[in-house]
Amino acid sequence: MNFRYSLIVSLLLGLSITGFAQKETPDYRPQYHFTPPKNWTNDPNGLVYSDGKYHLFYQYNPFGNQWGHMSWGHATSTDLINWNHLSLALPEYNNADGSESMIFSGSAVVDKQNSSGFFTKGQTNGLVAIYTAFVHRNLAPIYQHQNLAYSGDDGKTWQYYKQNPVLDLKSKDFRDPKVFWYAPQQKWVMTVSKADRQQAYFYESHDLKSWKFMSRWGRAGNTARVWECPDLIEVSVQGEKTKKWVLFISSGNPQELYPGMQYFVGEFDGKSFKPDQAYEEPEYVDFGKDFFAGVTFNNAPNDRKILLGWVNDWEYANDIPTGGEWRGAFSVPRELSLKRTAKGFELIQWPVSELKKGQKEAFSTQNLKVTSNYEVPFRGNIFDLELTLKPQQAKVFELKLLQSTDEETVLRYDVSEQTLSLDRTHSGNVSFNPKFASVEKVRVPLKDGKLQLRVLADKSIIEVFAQNGEKTLTDLVFPLKKEGKLSISSSGGESVINLLKINSW
Structure with missing residues (x-):
């Protein structure tokens, strides 16, 4: 590690756990979505629950507010909403041959049985x-390989495994x-992306150090771009005792019609993944432009399956106008389940229940008839809105958010098409990148003649x-x-x- 990196890392490690000294950006920094105290972030990494705390690691640039110098930032929470910012966890480093290694995305586990031998006897x-090292010289790629680091003090300090990769x-x-951890066969399972082949590779290990190839699967759904950030988890089916395996893949955003994450439902026998259907057409996790690299928490209590995604898009990620100090945010954690339908299993996502803590009712009404335009007696840009409506004779229904004179973000429902769209073309600053202004659309059939939304x-x-x-x-x-009308x-x-x-709060 060179002197400049050592100096910065030392400064970061010396900061209080309450976070960086910062100048708040009042316009755009979210209140209940995670953002770094300063600088750039992208993918969530190493999501794991241990000793009563959720650990969030994330792709982080310690030196600036654009992508580069990838390392792992670190924060913890007891409720998934309020986060305690900690010191830098895994900094990039120099290699003996003069190359450098950035710390790319990966995961973290609780080694309860000390299968790795990294910890003291009896420690649980x-x-x-487990992370990808991006080995490069002046950003010219050499290799990407898988490495280990370990912490025996609740993630406060870390050591890199001396025999990496x-x-x-x-x-x-x-x-x-x-x-x-795959309990039926008492082993660790790794899902890792062979990105250029649009495939997920599956490996097994009993000590986290030695990995044996088991199988590969892929080239289904959206294969227009490389596959990244795979996540294989077992998810409960609503109203049943059944569980199914779900494989998540982040696959870029090659054109307006292609959201960034897809999923496949099937079976996993400890060796290979077999989908329930051919998936010639993709099933998408989110139909907006800004949900990518979502992964779930390991070891979450009560077998909860909680997904967290990066709220941004690589097409304009370095340009978003959040101010000079910070750039990048994460979604609200989403609880996952599956719903059995005539066409197969459908992914269901819902904000974690912890989000309701501390909320206060700001406005409510029932059985209100709308024939033209209704101004809601509420002003604000931080809220949790629930709406159930029956279109009746209406052809188009619109919910306009964050209105100010000629600015508005519009949720529009077309009754004949039964499509829901999110229109941000007049939402405010849309000129910072030519690919930002957009309208996203998804088919959302009415149920019993009603549309239910949570915004x-x-x-x-x-x-x-x-x-x-x-649908999200x-x-x-x-x-x-x-x-904020x-x-x-x-x-x-x-x-x-x-x-x-x-x-509101």
Whole structure:
């Protein structure tokens, strides 16, 4: 590690656990979505629960607010909403041959049985991080291989395994290991991406150090871009005692119609993954532009499956106008389940229940008829909104958020098409990148003639959950004005709002 890196890392390690000294960016820094205290972040990494705390590691640049010098930042929480910022966990480093290694994405596990031998006898809470080292010279790629680091003090300090790498194919596109404990065969399983082949590779180990290849699967769904950030988990089916395996893949955003994450439902026998269907057409996790690299927490209590994603898009990620200090945020943690349908199993996502803690009702109404435009008596840019409506004779229904004079972010439902769209073309600052202004659309059929929405607004983040989490849309917005008006309109006929409830903090 050279002197400049050593100096910066020393400064970071000396900071208080309450976070960096910072100048708050009042316009766009979210209140209940995680952001780094300063500088750049992208993928969430090493999500793990241990000793009553959720650990969030994340791709982080200690030196600036654009991508580079990838290392792992670190924060912890007891409720998944309020995060305690900790010192830098895994900094990039120099290699003996003069190359450098950035710390790319990966996972973390609690080595309860000390299978690795890294910890003292009897210790059951040792943490092991499994990450991709991006080996390069002046950013020219050499290899991507899998490595270990370990911590015996609840993630406060870390040591790199002296015999790294533990898995190396001499490839430039081999990354993002997600490791979990497979109890039926008492072993560790790694899902890792062979990115350029659009395949997930599966390995097994009994000590986290020696890995044996088992199988590979892929080239289904969206193969237009490289595959990244795989995650294989077992998810409960609603209303049943059944569980199914779900494989998540992040696959870029090659054009407007391609969201960034897809999923496949099937079976895993400890060796190979077999999907339930051919998946010639992709199944997407989120239909907005700004949800990517989502992964789940290992070891979460009560077998909870909790997904966290990066709220951004590589097409404009380095340009978003969040101010000079910080850049990048994460979604609200989402609880996952599956729903059995005639077409197969459908992923259901819902904000974790902890989000309701501390909320207060700001406005509510029921059985309200809307024939043209209704100005909601609420102002704000931080809220949790629930809406159930019956379009009746209406052809189009619109919920306009964060309105200020000529600015608005519009949720639009087309009754004949039964599609829900999120329109940010007039949301405020859309000129910082030509690919930012957009309208995202997803088919959302009515249920018993009704549309149910939950909308989370947090200054610069909009997350939409439709029909109790069957479809989601996540987008960034950057309003230039601060009036925060909210209105509802119905065109072509009358709509009935069965329930409108707005909570704030």
